[in-house]
Amino acid sequence: xxxxxxxxxxxxxxxxxxxxxxxxxxxxxxxxxxxxxxxxxxxxxxxxxxxxxxxxxxxxxxxxxxxxxxxxxxxxxxxxx
Amino acid sequence: xxxxxxxxxxxxxxxxxxxxxxxxxxxxxxxxxxxxxxxxxxxxxxxxxxxxxxxxxxxxxxxxxxxxxxxxxxxxxxxxx
Numbered sequence: 169x170x171x172x173x174x175x176x177x178x179x180x181x182x183x184x185x186x187x188x189x190x191x192x193x194x195x196x197x198x199x200x201x202x203x204x205x206x207x208x209x210x211x212x213x214x215x216x217x218x219x220x221x222x223x224x225x226x227x228x229x230x231x232x233x234x235x236x237x238x239x240x241x242x243x244x245x246x247x248x249x
Numbered sequence: 250x251x252x253x254x255x256x257x258x259x260x261x262x263x264x265x266x267x268x269x270x271x272x273x274x275x276x277x278x279x280x281x282x283x284x285x286x287x288x289x290x291x292x293x294x295x296x297x298x299x300x301x302x303x304x305x306x307x308x309x310x311x312x313x314x315x316x317x318x319x320x321x322x323x324x325x326x327x328x329x330x
Contacts, residue, residue, distance in 0.1 A: 174289050189290060192313055198305065202293035208255050209270060212283035224279065232273055 169213045170246040171225055175234045176206035209233055218245060250294045252306055255323040256315045257287035290314055299326060 177183040183204050190203035211228075213221060225243045234241040258264040264285050271284035292309075294302060306324045315322040 176289065176291065189314070193309060196312060198309055199295045200292055200309075201295065204291045206289045206291070208257065208287045208289045210257065210285045210287070211281055214280045214282065228274060228279055231277060232270070
């Protein structure tokens with residue numbers, strides 16, 4: 169089973185990487201009003217119960233993948249074809 | 250108009266960050282077989298023609314957001330509600 173976890177800086181939290189990207193894009197002439205940069209983590213997991221796997225992924229996010237104080241996360245489960 | 254760009258290391262390309270995440274997750278006792286880490290870039294753009302915006306986003310990826318030699322990118326356009 170594959171999972172994709174998106175980790176983003178929460179609204180209002182300073183995002184220096186996003187500011188740098190925004191500045192560079194504008195300098196290159198692109199019409200961009202805002203940019204925020206986060207992480208995407210693709211995971212390969214053992215096949216298992218969908219709900220259990222989602223709970224496990226939430227624990228991974230809380231413990232390691234995200235900093236829940238300043239980052240939000242979004243979990244997408246992809247069944248293998 | 251909002252856009253989400255996912256930038257990932259191409260298959261076969263070394264991903265030290267992914268290896269570190271994989272090792273840490275396994276050490277924490279999680280049953281994970283592989284982990285790859287990339288970036289998610291959320292952009293706020295001026296309202297405009299969908300096809301033109303997508304072409305513009307591809308230029309941003311080629312010029313700044315991704316390194317096309319070692320990274321692949323995926324563009325998702327989100328119409329404002």
